[in-house]
Amino acid sequence: MGFRLKRAAVVHRFATACRAGSIGALRSMLAPDVTVVCDGGGKVPADLDPVGGADAVARRVIDLVQPDTSLTIEAVNGEPGVVLRSADAVLAVVSLKVVGSKIGAVWIVLNPDKLRHWA
Numbered sequence: 001m002g003f004r005l006k007r008a009a010v011v012h013r014f015a016t017a018c019r020a021g022s023i024g025a026l027r028s029m030l031a032p033d034v035t036v037v038c039d040g041g042g043k044v045p046a047d048l049d050p051v052g053g054a055d056a057v058a059r060r061v062i063d064l065v066q067p068d069t070s071l072t073i074e075a076v077n078g079e080p081g082v083v084l085r086s087a088d089a090v091l092a093v094v095s096l097k098v099v100g101s102k103i104g105a106v107w108i109v110l111n112p113d114k115l116r117h118w119a
Contacts, residue, residue, distance in 0.1 A: 041111030
């Protein structure tokens with residue numbers, strides 16, 4: 001399987017784990033030293049510093065997904081990523097650094113100014 005197909009498969013599994021609200025499934029996909037960086041732009045609550053470790057990252061990601069949140073896999077910076085929406089408003093755009101079959105980093109854009117073009 002080529003790298004692009006592997007990456008797409010990892011992103012698909014990530015989205016499926018998020019939809020299910022499964023911290024365990026999500027944690028199993030994350031590298032032990034994974035980090036998450038959130039950009040709230042000072043307009044949306046977000047961690048100011050990167051958060052590290054599979055358990056902490058899994059919990060941060062799962063906290064974003066509410067019962068009325070829909071997730072779609074879309075191109076984010078030319079690579080498969082995840083877009084979270086609620087009532088036709090984009091809540092977050094998530095991009096992932098895939099290393100082998102694990103996720104090594106998660107970047108989450110929450111800043112509404114940066115999400116306007118996703119609407």
